[in-house]
Amino acid sequence: MGHSINSGYSAWLKRDLLLAYRRRGEAASPLIFFVMVSTLIPLGLTPESSQLAEIAAGMIWVMALLATLLSVDGLFANDYQDGSLEQLLITPQLLPMPVLGKITAHWLTTGLPLTLASPLLGVMLSLPTSGYLPMLCSLALGTACLSLTGAVGAALTVSLRKGGLLLSLLVIPLYMPVIIFGTATISYAIDGLNWLPPLAILGALFAASVALCPLAAAGALRITSAN
């Protein structure tokens, strides 16, 4: 049984990574969105670097959240349209494991690139130097939480025609703790405080999400597929 549980996870992880590799343009769009929106901030607010530095941490987090939100919509949508979601539902494996595999692939293709690109945005928005390491740590953990929570919303709305907008309505309230502690990690570091406590809470949120979100998403997929 243990063998089949792990194979369900790794098979769907590999499949989704391969699909993302074959559709590289599509997979890159959240990252491009992330970088492009950051151009709007100096244009819309101020090019003054001292003022940008104050809002940089929060802005980077908001943009990362929106970029994840845009991409998480497609987590199950393609599979639903081409019928492979039904194949997923009748696999002998425990359903949460393949779902977790898909979520991991989603994080590797969106959350991780966003995290790695964030220092570039930090430079553009003149983030203070002490904020870079906390930003990388908090984004890596936090975007994983966003992918996991977003998967529940994506599973609930997969069979709906205008699911994307509804998905944002469902998921944004659930994202609030992540953004609170994500920005707190960076701003604590900039203010010279110990930034590990908010990061630890982010880690706790991640642990809870890993345990609960695949279960909820799997349950939601069973309901929506019956619809």
Added chain:
Amino acid sequence: MSWQWFHRLGSPRWFYQTSTRWLPLLALIAAAILISGLVWGLAIAPADAKQGNSFRIIYIHVPASFLALAGYYIMAIAGAVGLIWKMKLSYMVMKSAAPIGAALTFIALVTGAIWGKPTWGTYWVWDARITSMLILLFLYLGVMALQYAYHSIDAASKAGAILALVGTVNIPIIYKSVDWWYTLHQPATIKFTSAPSMHIDMFLPLLVMIVGFYLFYAVALILHTRSEILRRERKTAWVRELIEPEAR
């Protein structure tokens, strides 16, 4: 042990007929307690030493906030009962609880804003508890929007139940937020573990209002559930007989 009572509880018809018998009495008690609580709180209770008469909005604000939070639990528990025991009735209760809870959350936010103007000098501050209430309103709206999005009643009920259960994760954060970010807002006035920090003459009418709001909530929920029962069971013989007795 016989589970007959439990199964009977799940029957919409039994619920409808029993509630027809008890609802007028319950509504009467709720109205009596609400009116006496309002008169006591608004007219008889002493004015606050610092805030004067403006503090009296507490008799609406606090009970509404209580029920806004409790209502989310009621909705989520009803959804969980539906998912576990596949009870039709509990899904109807869950669907009815969402708009009532959203309305109470909205009332809590509005009365808070009106109270905030004379007390803090501003209608809105981004304080932890106010923000949490706003998030609670969004959570309610999400459950409502998801229910309306599905054509199939069954899928709508189950999807709403899952979302409500996921949302309950947020509720402890709302309660804890007072401790986490102590800001402009006052710390919780009523603590069950220690004596209330309000004067007893002000506290007793508040207690009456909270009980009154719970009863009002029960009446509103039963009324809403009854109309939901009629809508969903309209094809059954007993509802048709109820609506058009002469057709039989």
